[in-house]
Amino acid sequence: MATRRGSASALLALLMCIGLAACESKPAPEQPKTTDARSVHFTAAGDTGVEEGAEAVLDKIKELSPDFNLHLGDMSYSNVPEQQFCDMVTGKLGKDFPYQLLAGNHESDGLQGDIEKFAECLPNKLPGLKGEYAKQWYVDMPQERPLVRVIMLSPGIPFEGGDELDYSEGSERWKWTENAINSAHEAKIPWTVVGMHTPCFSIGRYSCDAGRELTNMLVKKKVDLVLNGHEHIYQRTKQLATSVSCREMEARKGCMADTDDSLDKGKGTVFVTSGLGGRNIRPINHGDEEKPYFAAWSGSNEDPAMGTVDVRVTGSRMDVKFVPADGYTFTDSFSISR
Ligand SMILES: [Fe+2]
Numbered sequence: 189m190a191t192r193r194g195s196a197s198a199l200l201a202l203l204m205c206i207g208l209a210a211c212e213s214k215p216a217p218e219q220p221k222t223t224d225a226r227s228v229h230f231t232a233a234g235d236t237g238v239e240e241g242a243e244a245v246l247d248k249i250k251e252l253s254p255d256f257n258l259h260l261g262d263m264s265y266s267n268v269p270e271q272q273f274c275d276m277v278t279g280k281l282g283k284d285f286p287y288q289l290l291a292g293n294h295e296s297d298g299l300q301g302d303i304e305k306f307a308e309c310l311p312n313k314l315p316g317l318k319g320e321y322a323k324q325w326y327v328d329m330p331q332e333r334p335l336v337r338v339i340m341l342s343p344g345i346p347f348e349g350g351d352e353l354d355y356s357e358g359s360e361r362w363k364w365t366e367n368a369i370n371s372a373h374e375a376k377i378p379w380t381v382v383g384m385h386t387p388c389f390s391i392g393r394y395s396c397d398a399g400r401e402l403t404n405m406l407v408k409k410k411v412d413l414v415l416n417g418h419e420h421i422y423q424r425t426k427q428l429a430t431s432v433s434c435r436e437m438e439a440r441k442g443c444m445a446d447t448d449d450s451l452d453k454g455k456g457t458v459f460v461t462s463g464l465g466g467r468n469i470r471p472i473n474h475g476d477e478e479k480p481y482f483a484a485w486s487g488s489n490e491d492p493a494m495g496t497v498d499v500r501v502t503g504s505r506m507d508v509k510f511v512p513a514d515g516y517t518f519t520d521s522f523s524i525s526r
Pocket of ligand 1: 235261262292418419420
């Protein structure tokens with residue numbers, strides 16, 4: 189009987205509920221929102237040398253207190269022992285600071301220092317790094333529930349024996365790169381950043397040493413940010429994207445997804461050259477046909493500065509700045525939001 193009475197009252201309650209808004213499922217009690225307050229902060233600069241400019245930029249990096257720094261290649265520019273460069277860095281930033289290396293053309297083939305030796309005295313400090321440190325590697329930061337995958341590549345520069353690494357379409361290194369980007373997207377890591385010593389787009393002195401095919405691939409895969417050194421200037425492109433009207437990148441409006449300082453994630457790729465790490469400052473070529481690509485620049489003939497790029501990412505936002513070393517005034521900043 190008890191069971192039948194129970195069933196009857198449940199049925200009655202159900203019938204009463206039909207059509208009564210009051211019986212609709214009540215909202216769950218207020219839960220504190222689990223906003224992801226985590227962030228990752230890093231700096232990136234190449235082309236340092238071992239003189240006062242390098243020290244001034246290292247002082248600024250110390251002041252900014254990032255989680256890690258990306259060296260974008262070209263370290264000592266001399267045949268002083270590699271250890272001297274490493275001692276300069278660790279003297280400023282400490283022995284435990286992750287000062288992460290990527291070869292530039294001055295040390296990739298041992299011409300002015302040997303990248304292998306730089307990598308011995310400034311070894312990888314980031315857990316979970318995959319690939320060949322200082323040459324072709326990636327790392328997720330933080331390691332648990334990453335906010336950003338940083339992928340470092342070495343196209344367009346000679347290694348031992350004078351040969352460039354093969355990043356042509358379909359090559360092993362191309363596939364490695366493609367997989368690093370795809371798997372970051374599949375793992376829903378919010379941001380992808382690629383670093384390479386050589387730029388493709390430039391209003392300095394070099395042409396597309398990084399290679400058009402590889403650069404187009406990065407754009408097509410909507411890498412959020414590409415960081416380069418090599419040119420001893422600062423230059424930042426607009427947000428570039430391929431589309432039906434822009435199948436391959438060209439310096440025209442159809443290839444630019446957005447042109448201001450406030451960008452939407454997933455619309456395209458911004459290329460930033462941070463080559464003012466201390467060595468010297470070279471001029472901007474205002475007559476360069478790629479000028480329409482660019483949104484901001486600094487060189488010896490226009491607001492010269494030494495300094496570093498500073499990047500902060502959260503789950504919803506990437507903020508990128510150029511921060512000058514003390515004594516310089518040029519700054520630049522833009523953001524990408526999800
Ligand atoms: Fe350089």
